[in-house]
Amino acid sequence: MSPLVVGARIRADIIAGNLEPGTKLRETALAEQYAVSRIPVREALRSLEAEGLVESRPYVGSVVAPSPIEDAEDLFEIRIVLESATARRAAKRAAAQADGGEPDPRWRAVRKEINGILDAGDTVIAESRFHDLAVLNMRFHFAIAELSGSLSLISLLRQISGKIEWLYSLNVSRRGTQAWPEHRAILAAVDAGQETTAAELMGAHVSRSRDAYFAMMAERAESGTDE
Amino acid sequence: MSPLVVGARIRADIIAGNLEPGTKLRETALAEQYAVSRIPVREALRSLEAEGLVESRPYVGSVVAPSPIEDAEDLFEIRIVLESATARRAAKRAAAQADGGEPDPRWRAVRKEINGILDAGDTVIAESRFHDLAVLNMRFHFAIAELSGSLSLISLLRQISGKIEWLYSLNVSRRGTQAWPEHRAILAAVDAGQETTAAELMGAHVSRSRDAYFAMMAERAESGTDE
């Protein structure tokens, strides 16, 4: 087990629901579970605390934060604005590079990675592997954020997407299949340097994602088990 | 020197400009500077990394992140949506409590703290202590977020407000004096449980703050020294 990945494991356990909100996170227990010492565990907890996934109090300990279900609407609204911004900024940088601005070497690498993501998504859809599609979806959105060149926006996306992912964890959405092709349109606008178009497409894309989420929740609520 | 406060000290040094972007943050040096061991320093760096104030790479180290000046517009836009949400949610909870819902004991404490903040702001304005006003301003906005009862929104505000503060650090804005009375109007809407009014007032409030920021920047740009 790699030691720097402890944080990712705990985060995954929280998002997947293996660790329910309110669960006390004892450092020694986690250290033993992941076969490391308490030090990496503590650092992981600090990161998760900053992400809002756990709550910590000095000399008392850390507990899993309450689920963000109550905040779903607000989180989506913020995400719409945030991701519109990343798309707009990415388009702006694309245009700048086309005009012969400073040729960021990482740009081409990320841009190439996106092609791979999109192709992989097509394959995964053909094989109906929905969980993998969710991962690819996240990677696409983060890659666009990386193209924006703004560390601020990237770190905000990290924080908010963790919670959105948590929202979705209960039941995997099947919207991905229909929404996937929209990514290519967004990317085309980015490549063309069309800032407003890129922002609008991304905003609409995320907005539809939100609508699908709430439609799904409503359906779930009707179908009975509200526990 | 209290040891848990190391993170706050480093953050303050970054925001104040004592540590310029790109500066390498060596753990031993920081530990010596604050008279603690490397452990609390490392935990602080993890938090700052999650906040986007520091960039870290394994076995290489941490450097101060680039200033978010380029992202000012996007950050303000996100903040408008975010803080409108906190105000709306706070108003919603106020109405729920008035209707005899579960009486959160912390609510009254925070609500009382806000009164103190507002009064202190009046005093500070009378004495023209602008730096203290900026601190009180932050505390007001965080207190409203706390009334919203949403940990997700609070942690997002923490992250984004750190960057907004960084934006302002170069030259203290004087808008605070004019904007301060708006806080009472926002609070009144919250207390009355008027969700949409609270959200709109907060949105307009933050929006004017943004306008003031850009006006100030434009003025600075005209007045010559662009470095």
Add this chain to the structure above:
DNA sequence: CGAGGTTAGATTGTATGCAATAGTCTCAGA
């Protein structure tokens, strides 16, 4: 003279052990 490998130094990552604190349980007293 340049390129590539190699070694030494510095820096980060982790483990162990001890100190400090909070929560709890017990027990005496009213």
Add this chain to the structure above:
DNA sequence: TCTGAGACTATTGCATACAATCTAACCTCG
């Protein structure tokens, strides 16, 4: 029986020590 004070225990906070890794200088070889 209830209340409060005090010690006890579990857990977190931190310092020291060692291992792993990166970077840069240097040396060798073409």
